[in-house]
Amino acid sequence: MSGDPLALYVHWPFCVQKCPYCDFNSHVREEVDQAEWREALLADLAHEARLLPGRRLHSIFFGGGTPSLMDPATVAALIDAATGHWPAESDIEITLEANPNSAEARRFDELARAEVNRISLGLQSFDDEALHFLGRAHSASEGLAALDAAQRAVPRVSFDLIYALPGDTRQAWEKSLGRALSLGTEHLSLYQLTIEPGTRFETMVRKGDFTPLGEEESAELFELTQAMTEEAGLPAYEISNHARLGAESRHNRTYWHYHDYAGIGPGAHGRRLGQRTMRHRKPENFLSAVQRNGHGIVEEAPLSPLEAAHEALVMGLRLDEGIEPDALARRIGVEKIVDEEAVARIERLGLLTRDERLRLTRPGKLLLDRVLAEIAA
Amino acid sequence: MTDLSRIRNFSIIAHIDHGKSTLADRLIQLTGGLTEREMKAQVLDNMEIEQERGITIKSQTVRLNWQAADGETYELNLMDTPGHVDFAYEVSRSLAACEGALLVVDAAQGVEAQTLANVYQSIEHDHEIVPVINKIDLPAADPDKVKLEIEEVIGLDAEHAVEASAKTGIGIEEILQAIVDRIPPPTGDREKPLKAMLVDSWYDPYLGVVILVRVQDGVLKRGQQIKFMQAGTQHLVDRVGCFTPKRVELDELGPGEIGFITAQIKEVSQTAVGDTITTVKNPTEKPLPGFKEVQPVVFCGLFPVDAADFEKLRESLYKLRLNDASFSFEMETSAALGFGFRCGFLGLLHLEIIQERLTREYDLDLITTAPSVVYRMDLAHTKNEDAKTIELHNPADMPDVNRIISIEEPWIKATIYTPDEYLGGILKLCQDRRGIQKELTYVGGRAQVVYELPLNEVVFDFYDRLKSISKGYASFDYEQIGYREGDLVKMSILVNEEPVDALSMIVHRGTAEERGRGMCERLKELIPRHLFKIPIQAAIGGKIIARETISAMRKDVTAKCYGGDATRKRKLLEKQKKGKAKMREYGNVSIPQEAFIAALKMGDDN
Ligand SMILES: Nc1nc2c(ncn2[C@@H]2O[C@H](COP(=O)(O)OP(=O)(O)OP(=O)(O)O)[C@@H](O)[C@H]2O)c(=O)[nH]1
Ligand SMILES: C[S@@+](CC[C@H](N)C(=O)[O-])C[C@H]1O[C@@H](n2cnc3c(N)ncnc32)[C@H](O)[C@@H]1O
Ligand code: SF4
Ligand SMILES: [Mg+2]
Numbered sequence: 007m008s009g010d011p012l013a014l015y016v017h018w019p020f021c022v023q024k025c026p027y028c029d030f031n032s033h034v035r036e037e038v039d040q041a042e043w044r045e046a047l048l049a050d051l052a053h054e055a056r057l058l059p060g061r062r063l064h065s066i067f068f069g070g071g072t073p074s075l076m077d078p079a080t081v082a083a084l085i086d087a088a089t090g091h092w093p094a095e096s097d098i099e100i101t102l103e104a105n106p107n108s109a110e111a112r113r114f115d116e117l118a119r120a121e122v123n124r125i126s127l128g129l130q131s132f133d134d135e136a137l138h139f140l141g142r143a144h145s146a147s148e149g150l151a152a153l154d155a156a157q158r159a160v161p162r163v164s165f166d167l168i169y170a171l172p173g174d175t176r177q178a179w180e181k182s183l184g185r186a187l188s189l190g191t192e193h194l195s196l197y198q199l200t201i202e203p204g205t206r207f208e209t210m211v212r213k214g215d216f217t218p219l220g221e222e223e224s225a226e227l228f229e230l231t232q233a234m235t236e237e238a239g240l241p242a243y244e245i246s247n248h249a250r251l252g253a254e255s256r257h258n259r260t261y262w263h264y265h266d267y268a269g270i271g272p273g274a275h276g277r278r279l280g281q282r283t284m285r286h287r288k289p290e291n292f293l294s295a296v297q298r299n300g301h302g303i304v305e306e307a308p309l310s311p312l313e314a315a316h317e318a319l320v321m322g323l324r325l326d327e328g329i330e331p332d333a334l335a336r337r338i339g340v341e342k343i344v345d346e347e348a349v350a351r352i353e354r355l356g357l358l359t360r361d362e363r364l365r366l367t368r369p370g371k372l373l374l375d376r377v378l379a380e381i382a383a
Numbered sequence: 384m385t386d387l388s389r390i391r392n393f394s395i396i397a398h399i400d401h402g403k404s405t406l407a408d409r410l411i412q413l414t415g416g417l418t419e420r421e422m423k424a425q426v427l428d429n430m431e432i433e434q435e436r437g438i439t440i441k442s443q444t445v446r447l448n449w450q451a452a453d454g455e456t457y458e459l460n461l462m463d464t465p466g467h468v469d470f471a472y473e474v475s476r477s478l479a480a481c482e483g484a485l486l487v488v489d490a491a492q493g494v495e496a497q498t499l500a501n502v503y504q505s506i507e508h509d510h511e512i513v514p515v516i517n518k519i520d521l522p523a524a525d526p527d528k529v530k531l532e533i534e535e536v537i538g539l540d541a542e543h544a545v546e547a548s549a550k551t552g553i554g555i556e557e558i559l560q561a562i563v564d565r566i567p568p569p570t571g572d573r574e575k576p577l578k579a580m581l582v583d584s585w586y587d588p589y590l591g592v593v594i595l596v597r598v599q600d601g602v603l604k605r606g607q608q609i610k611f612m613q614a615g616t617q618h619l620v621d622r623v624g625c626f627t628p629k630r631v632e633l634d635e636l637g638p639g640e641i642g643f644i645t646a647q648i649k650e651v652s653q654t655a656v657g658d659t660i661t662t663v664k665n666p667t668e669k670p671l672p673g674f675k676e677v678q679p680v681v682f683c684g685l686f687p688v689d690a691a692d693f694e695k696l697r698e699s700l701y702k703l704r705l706n707d708a709s710f711s712f713e714m715e716t717s718a719a720l721g722f723g724f725r726c727g728f729l730g731l732l733h734l735e736i737i738q739e740r741l742t743r744e745y746d747l748d749l750i751t752t753a754p755s756v757v758y759r760m761d762l763a764h765t766k767n768e769d770a771k772t773i774e775l776h777n778p779a780d781m782p783d784v785n786r787i788i789s790i791e792e793p794w795i796k797a798t799i800y801t802p803d804e805y806l807g808g809i810l811k812l813c814q815d816r817r818g819i820q821k822e823l824t825y826v827g828g829r830a831q832v833v834y835e836l837p838l839n840e841v842v843f844d845f846y847d848r849l850k851s852i853s854k855g856y857a858s859f860d861y862e863q864i865g866y867r868e869g870d871l872v873k874m875s876i877l878v879n880e881e882p883v884d885a886l887s888m889i890v891h892r893g894t895a896e897e898r899g900r901g902m903c904e905r906l907k908e909l910i911p912r913h914l915f916k917i918p919i920q921a922a923i924g925g926k927i928i929a930r931e932t933i934s935a936m937r938k939d940v941t942a943k944c945y946g947g948d949a950t951r952k953r954k955l956l957e958k959q960k961k962g963k964a965k966m967r968e969y970g971n972v973s974i975p976q977e978a979f980i981a982a983l984k985m986g987d988d989n
Contacts, residue, residue, distance in 0.1 A: 015946060069945070195943075197942040197943050198942045199942075200941070200942050200943065221936075221937050221938050222937055224938055225937040225938040228938065245940060245941075245942065245944070246942050246943060258945075258946075260946075261944075261945065261946040261949065264949075267946060269946065269947065273947070274947065275946055275947030275949070275950065276946075277946075277949075282950060284947075284950075313953060316953045316956055316957065317949040317950065317952070317953045320944075320949065320952040320953060320956055321944070321949050321952075324944060351971070352914065355914055355915055357914060371940065372937060372938045372939070372940055373914060373936060373937075373938065373939050373940065374939070374940040374941070375939045375940055375941055375955075375959075376914060376936060376939040377914070378956055379956060379959040379960060379963060380914070382956055382960060
C-alpha cells in the first residue's frame with residue numbers, strides 16, 4: 007500500500023450559484039482572493055506530502071464546487087507543486103471538473119497548457135427546460151459549445167447528465183441518451199436525480215412542489231441506460247459511470263478500489279496509510295486553519311479493520327468487475343468482508359454472482375444499497 | 384392539627400381534558416402553595432409522560448390553606464384525579480377519602496361519558512358535588528346549555544354552578560368559597576383509637592415507600608408503632624406530613640386530615656390500598672370496608688428485541704410496578720420471540736403508557752404482541768388428563784381445537800355519549816362489533832346509548848374508531864359484566880409462509896374474514912418491501928381466509944459516490960444494519976416493531 011501509486015484530490019469550494027439539488031461542499035462568495043487560496047492550497051498540499059514521502063503520483067483531480075472558476079495559474083502552480091513532491095507517472099491523469107458556461111469554456115486552452123489532460127463537464131441536460139428546473143446557469147447550446155471547446159483543448163473529455171427527473175419518459179430519455187452517445191466522448195457519467203437531505207429540492211418535495219420519479223419508472227430508465235450504453239460500446243464500469251474499454255477514470259477507480267489518496271482543500275476527504283482525514287468544510291474556517299496549523303485538517307482518525315472492510319465493500323461493489331472478497335479481506339486484515347450465508351441467499355435471488363469474485367447482476371445493481379446492508383460482515 | 388370544622392376534603396373530577404389539572408394549578412396559585420416562579424402548567428402532572436401527553440395518570444393530593452369570607456383560615460385537601468377510563472380506579476380511591484367533589488365540565492364540550500361515570504361514583508359516596516363550568520373563555524363556550532345538561536342528564540341542581548376559566552383565572556375565588564360553604568367538614572373523633580385509610584402508595588427514591596392516608600379517628604404521629612390490619616404487618620412511623628405541593632413535615636395528622644407517612648417500607652407491594660391503619664398499642668376494632676381490587680383486563684406479551692435485554696426488562700418491569708400495582712407480569716416464552724413477559728393492563732392506554740415508559744425511561748427495544756382478553760375454556764378429558772376449565776391469556780397457548788368443548792369471553796356494558804349527528808355511525812360500529820343494544824335515550828342534542836359488547840371487540844381499536852366517527856365528540860365508559868359463550872377461533876397470520884405468533888389472535892368466527900383481510904392490508908403497508916416478494920396470509924387452522932402480497936423492491940442504489948462518500952456510505956450501512964438488528968425476522972422478512980401494534984388498529988375504511 008505504502009508503495010502504491012498515489013491519487014490527489016483538490017477541492018475548490020466556490021460556485022457562481024448553488025444548484026437546488028446539490029449537497030456538495032460548494033459555497034457562493036462575492037469575491038475570492040485567488041492569491042490567498044493559492045497559498046493555502048499549496049500549504050495544505052505540502053502537509054500531505056510531508057506525511058507521504060516516496061510515492062509516485064498517477065492522478066490529480068480538481069473537483070468542486072466549480073474548479074473551472076480557479077485561476078488557471080493556481081491550477082498550474084498546484085500541478086507543479088504536486089509533481090515536485092511526488093514524481094508523476096508518465097501517463098498521469100489530470101482531470102478538472104468544469105461547468106459549461108461560456109466564460110469558463112474560454113479558459114480550457116489555458117488549463118490544457120497547465121497540463122490538465124482530462125475535462126469532466128457538467129452538461130446535466132440537453133433540454134433548456136430541464137436545465138431551468140435544475141437551476142443551472144447555462145443553456146443547452148452553451149453546454150454544447152463548451153463541450154466542443156473542451157474536446158478541442160484536451161485529449162480526454164467526459165460529461166455528466168442528470169436523468170430520471172420528475173415526469174421523465176422513456177422516449178425522452180432514449181432520445182437524450184442517444185444524443186449523448188453520439189458526441190464522441192469516451193466517458194459518460196449518467197446520474198439519476200437524487201433528492202439529497204438539506205437541499206432546496208428536498209424542501210420542495212416535502213412541500214409537494216414536485217414528486218420525484220417513481221421507483222418503477224426510475225428502474226426502467228436505469229435498465230434502458232444499461233442497454234443503450236452497452237450497445238454503443240460505452241458499458242457501465244460503475245453504477246453511473248460508462249466508458250469505452252480503457253477510458254475509465256483512473257482517479258475514481260482509486261476510490262472504488264479502496265486505495266490511498268490525498269485530499270486537500272475545504273471539506274476534502276482523504277485516506278492516508280489507514281487514517282481517514284477530513285478538512286474543514288467552510289472556506290473561511292479552512293483558511294484560518296491553514297494559517298494557524300499549516301494544514302486544513304479538522305479530523306484525522308484511524309479506521310478499524312471492520313470499518314475499513316465496510317468502506318472497501320461499499321466502494322468496490324459499485325464496480326462492474328466487483329470485488330475479490332478474499333484478497334480484499336487479506337489486504338485489510340479482517341477475517342471476512344462479507345457474510346457468506348447472506349451472499350448465498352442473495353445469490354439465490356439472482357442479484358449477485360459469487361465465484362472468486364463477487365459481482366452484482368444487472369437487477370442486483372439497482373438494489374446495491376439494500377444488498378450491501380444484507381451481506382456486509 | 385386543625386379543627387374539624389375548618390377542614391374540607393374534595394376531589395376534582397371530570398371527563399378527560401376538561402381542565403381538572405389546570406384548575407388545580409389556579410387553586411394552588413391563588414392560595415400561595417407555589418410562587419409564580421415555581422409554577423408551571425399542570426404542575427401536579429409530575430411524571431414526564433403526563434406532561435408530554437397532557438393527561439393525568441396518577442391522582443395527586445395537595446393541602447391548601449385559604450382564608451374564607453368569614454375571616455377563618457381553612458385547610459383544603461385537594462385531590463386531582465385522572466379523566467381517562469383506564470385510570471378510573473385512581474378516581475375511586477380519591478373519592479373514598481373525601482366528603483365532596485368539584486365536578487368540572489367543559490363549557491364547550493358539555494357532559495360526557497366520564498363526567499357521568501365519575502359523578503355516579505361520587506354520588507354513591509354521598510358526596511356534596513359542586514359543579515364548575517370551566518373554559519368559559521372559549522368562544523364556543525355555552526354555559527347555559529351545559530347547566531341545562533347537568534340538570535337534565537345528571538339530575539344535579541346547576542343553579543349555583545360556578546362559571547370559571549382555569550386558563551384566565553375567572554371564578555377561582557368563587558370556587559374556593561363554594562368549597563368552604565357547600566362541602567361538609569369531615570367527622571371523626573380524636574379520642575378514639577387510630578383508624579386511617581391507606582389511600583395510595585408510591586415509591587420515592589429518597590424516602591422509600593410513601594403512603595397517602597386519610598385519618599378517620601384518632602391521631603397519627605411520628606414514632607408510633609402502626610399496624611396494617613388487612614396485611615397484618617407492623618411498622619414504625621418515621622415521617623408524617625403533607626404536600627403543598629412541596630413536601631412539608633408535620634408532627635401529626637388528626638381526624639379528617641389527609642397527608643402522608645413513611646414507615647421504612649421498601650416495597651409498594653407491602654402496602655395494599657384500601658387497608659386500614661391503626662396503632663399496635665390501642666387498635667381500633669373494626670376495619671374500614673376497603674376497596675375493590677383492580678383486575679387487569681387487557682393482556683399482551685412484551686419481548687426484548689435483543690434477547691440479551693431479558694434481565695433488564697425484568698428489572699424495569701419490577702421497578703415500574705413499584706409505582707403501579709395495577710399491572711401484572713409473568714414470564715412467557717415464545718418460539719419466535721424467545722423469553723419475555725405476559726403483562727396485564729387496565730386498558731389500551733395503560734398498555735401504551737407502560738410500553739412507552741419501558742422504551743423511553745429504560746431504553747429498551749420491545750416487541751408487543753397483539754393485545755388479548757382472558758378467555759375461559761372448557762376442555763374435554765384426554766388419555767392423560769381430566770377434563771378441566773382453563774383461563775387463556777395468550778392466543779399462542781390455544782389448546783388443541785378438538786379438545787375444546789366451549790369458549791367463553793368477557794363482556795362489557797358500554798355507555799356511549801354522543802351528539803345526535805354521529806349516532807348512525809356509532810350504532811353501526813357497535814353492531815359490527817357484535818354489540819347488543821340495551822338503551823337509547825336522547826337529551827337535548829345528545830344521545831346516550833348503552834350496548835353490551837364483547838371486550839375482545841373493544842380492546843383493539845374501538846376507542847380510536849369511535850373518536851374518528853364522531854370527530855372526537857363521542858365519549859365512552861364501560862364496566863365488565865361477566866363471561867358469555869362465543870363461537871371463537873384462533874386466527875394466525877403468516878408472513879412469507881411462516882406463522883407470526885405475536886400476531887395471532889382469537890376472533891369471532893363471523894368477523895374473522897374481515898379481521899383477517901384488515902390485518903393483511905395493514906401489514907402490507909407496514910412491512911417495508913424486501914428483495915423478494917412476500918405473501919401475507921391470515922388463516923384459521925389450515926384454511927387461508929385472506930391474502931395480500933408485498934411486491935419485491937425494485938431500486939435502492941446511490942447514484943453518485945465520490946471518494947469522501949466512503950465514510951458517509953459506511954455510516955449509512957452501519958445504521959441500516961443496526962436498524963435491521965432491531966427488527967424481528969420471520970421467514971427472512973424483517974418486521975419493524977411499530978408494525979405489531981399498528982397492525983391491530985384497523986383503518987378508517989373498515
Ligand atoms: N381555553 C381554556 N383552556 C383550558 C381551560 N382549562 C384547561 N384548559 C386546557 O384544556 C386542556 C386540558 O387541561 P387539563 O387541565 O390537563 O385537563 P384534565 O381534566 O386534567 O385532563 P386529564 O387529567 O387528562 O383528564 C389543556 O390544554 C388546558 O390548557 C380553560 O379554562 N380555558
Ligand atoms: C461535483 S458535482 C458538480 C460538478 C460541477 N460543479 C457541476 O455542477 O457541473 C458532479 C456531478 O454530480 C452530479 N450530481 C450532483 N448532485 C446530484 C444529485 N442530487 N443527483 C444526481 N446527480 C447529482 C451532477 O451531474 C454533477 O455534475
Ligand atoms: S455548480 Fe456544481 S458544485 Fe456548484 S452548486 Fe451546482 S452542482 Fe453543486
Ligand atoms: Mg389532569
